[in-house]
Amino acid sequence: MRIILYEIGKLFNWKVIGLLFLLSFLFYQLFLSFHFEYFPNGRPAGDHFKITKQMIAKYGPEMNKKEYENFKKTYEKEVNKADKYVASQEEFANAGITTYEGFKKFDRPSNPELDNLKAEIIFKKEIDIFWELQARESIMERYEHFEERTLTNRYIDNEEWKKEYLNSESRHSILPDYVIANFSNLISMVGILIVLSVIIVVSRIHIIEYQNNAITLQYTTMEGRNLFKKKLVAAMVTATMITTVYLGIFFQLYAQNETSEFFASSLFSFEFNGHYWLDITFFQYIIASVVGVYLLSFVTAAISTYLSRVVWSYISLIGSQIPIAVVLILLIKEYLITRMFGMQYPVYLTIGTYIGLLLIGGAVLSFRWKKERIIDIV
Amino acid sequence: MLVMNQVSKKFGNFTALKDVTLEFDNGIYGLLAPNGAGKTTMIKMLVTLLFPTNGEILYDGTDITTLDEEYRNVLGYLPQEFGYYKNYTPEKYLMYLAALKGMEKNTAKQKITELLKLVGLENVTNKKLKKFSGGMIQRVGIAQAMLNDPKILILDEPTSGLDPKERARFRKLLNVLAQDRIIILSTHIVSDVESIANQIIMIKDKKVLYKDSITNICEILEGKIYETEVEIANAESFRAKYFSIGERQERDQMTFRFITEEKAIDPAWRNVRPSLEDVFLYIYQDDATLAGSTV
């Protein structure tokens, strides 16, 4: 245990910590802050967000047909309010427009002046009700048509899944797709940041001994070549620490996006344009992403530990880590974290890639350990 | 007891050591050979960094590879060049190595204070190693080797970087330690071992040539070492004729120390007692690595 602590201690000197700090700052500014500041992004997304939350408060994570009738009634009420507003506007009344329906259908060519006024009401004055109605309409449109849309979706080439989806309870779950997209974007950037940080920190684990010429001393102590294993443990603990700290901070920040109302909603939501293979809740999806990030962090730590032992110079170390970082980043952005379990890729590809990566990590290490036990230290 | 039994080591096609058989009991052994003779290979095998291609190394009758931890637990090793972390203090550095040596934290702390005092570093325990001079680093290395109170202490060029005063102190220390342990000193500096080693081991052509006490080894050249004065003008021809192992210039004359099989031909030749140095130079005279060296 003491040895492991010493090894971890060696990995974190102030230069490395400073580097991590700068890297995280840059990453936050370049890739993360936007998704916190502009969520949900503008109108009517913001109104949509608010309304779906109200729906969950009222109906629970799913909206069944009966509840949908209720939702439509609410819509009617809101339309009435809008009608009153339109009727109260002199210019519109003069043009014979007294209802929300008329207000909505009205277009520019017939009366440019009035159209400017309409734009002013919506974009300048930002009268909430018009935005909210727009959001409600989009919810209704999706709710009423998601079944036929799914059936005619040419991109989903899996009748079994379609059946499963359309028969599931969760198909009525309330979960806006931008909530998932936002989380997915954030967590994959955090995942990339974690992978890079683990590379930077863990990569030094063996090479510092080589560079400092310390291996002869270490391998002749009682601990001897077992140090390789202890260092591996240290690398894994370090990776866990880095991942946990970053994720901890990330979820603190993510809390400001206030999406917890949706945790119980399923990915089989009628709100989605893109679909997911699994009928899991948003919360389970978050857990799955977190597990994915931890696995990637361990794989990175394993490969870095291996490379650190077999490479002699820092330039080779950096050079050999670049392809690994590039491949991991591409995979993360493609399907390991972003679009995890999305229908763009077979579900087995995601799981298979994770297993494959873990196997590679394990294989190189066990290969090296076998060699390490008998290798001549010249 | 540490035994090397018909040990050979090959690196690919290159043979570094061949059929070495040696026994070590408590006491100080001086491993003497020029650079490149296989000295470091032998030591690295004794400390488990290299594994014999053939033969075995036994400690108290068991193969050291089998003993594994048990063996390294009684081993203290000071490599020729050893690694240290520049930003560590000697105390932290030794604590780290103590952990690797499987020592209890408290025992280690006590021992470290003791050792740092022994090697004269008690005043700089909290200074960073990057500020240390070569000699100070070497003393840290010696302290580290003795941390676990080893039964087998193997020191590769331990006095390099030490000044004469430190060397003297180091030798005294070794004498005390040698009571109940095996100490193997590898060096090519003859004077290092001359005064303290009980036995000298000489390696030549990948094999052990001698393993004996200094007195016995010196007997090889008994009656063959002479000193004489030669005119500078004749120095060149004298050199060509005899194997000179030492020369120094005094006014217009050269004093030669040389080896010859002939009985004193010239009355001016003074027979002198052979030293270990003489034997060393004599044995390795045809060794390319010694070419051009003077005393």
Added chain:
Amino acid sequence: MIIKHELWKIAKMPIIWFLLLFFIGLNVLISLTNTDFKEDMAVLKDLVRNYGHDINVEMMTDLGDDYEEKVAWVNHIAKHDGKTYEHPSELLDTYISEKPFNEDEMQKLWQYRSIETYYRVSQDIDEFYQKLDLKDSASAIIGMYGMKDAAADTVRDQFQKLDRRLEELIENGEHKHLFFHNKVYEMHELLFEKIGRALIFELMLLFVLITAAVTNYEFENKTAAVSYTAKRGRKLALAKLAAASIAGFFVILVLIGVTFTTYFLTYDYSGLWNVPISTYFNAEMPLPYITWWNLSFLEYLGFFVLFVIIIQYLFMGITFFLSIFMKNTYLVFFCFLIIAGAGVLLPEIAPHGSNFIFYLQYTPYVMVMNPHEWLMGNGPFTIYKTYEAVTIVVWTLVTGSLCALSIRRFKRMQLH
């Protein structure tokens, strides 16, 4: 002579070769992402061979006549349902799921559909440019980035200048040339943004590694005490810079060479090399690409390569400067990346009302972010006509002095 030795040190680093191979593989993969459209794009080649790429009255008449024949054929094979189809696409849309035609017919239909696109889009170009109002673009950008005051004025001002250039462009007829229909194929984005940016970053990594490794070589191999006390002494640093430059040029040659060879062997540009890059067909966004000068595709490609080379040498200079003072490749590498990140981030700190938001864009780090908009008025922040030229000149001076300074300082530096 001494440069040869330094070059040898670089050539002996296996990691450089390994990375070069990896990047070549990566670029080949990126190059092949659009192969789905290859057959579709072949249609354009035929069109250009038959009618030329210049869209004018004569050409449109010829193409129109030809097109009529094709529409007649479409109606011929569709005669069973008694309707008249004006375009191949109408027939395809009607029978999208039924597919009552045989394979040959289908293939021909798809082909005709492509011709239809080129023909009909060509017809609409004039109208599009008549309606195109850059004032709208300016307002949209001002709104999108929340600009105020001076910054907003600058954008309006620049778009006015761009508007004058647009008039000239229309007069020249630069916009009316057949090219890949990039609203669909996005070939400009693929070549200059995806591949271009990848090339720039890959070369950047190689340049930084090569420069840092060879400059720090003596310190990392503990030979500094010997090398820098020899007769040539500290001047060795200059030889190292020269060696890095030569090695860098080789790397550029290989990586760009292989990547572009793959790309142009995959996508046939024959007949299109001289098409103006500002042609309407090249447009990918609502605002078509508008270069500040009348440049053909080939010329644009030439400038792209030139800029990439210059920028890499700027990166080399910065790395050299860092290396002289840090003497550690690991540190230099990450330091460079941090500076690069900071360079990209820098404009963000400027208040949205001030012109600093534009001034801070004048760095190679920002410039490499959008290589597909070089020499164009399309990047809202890099809209200046002279943006690229000024950036390059200023930074050449800056890095040049940094290098000179570091070489001079190195001569008097204490080497521990």
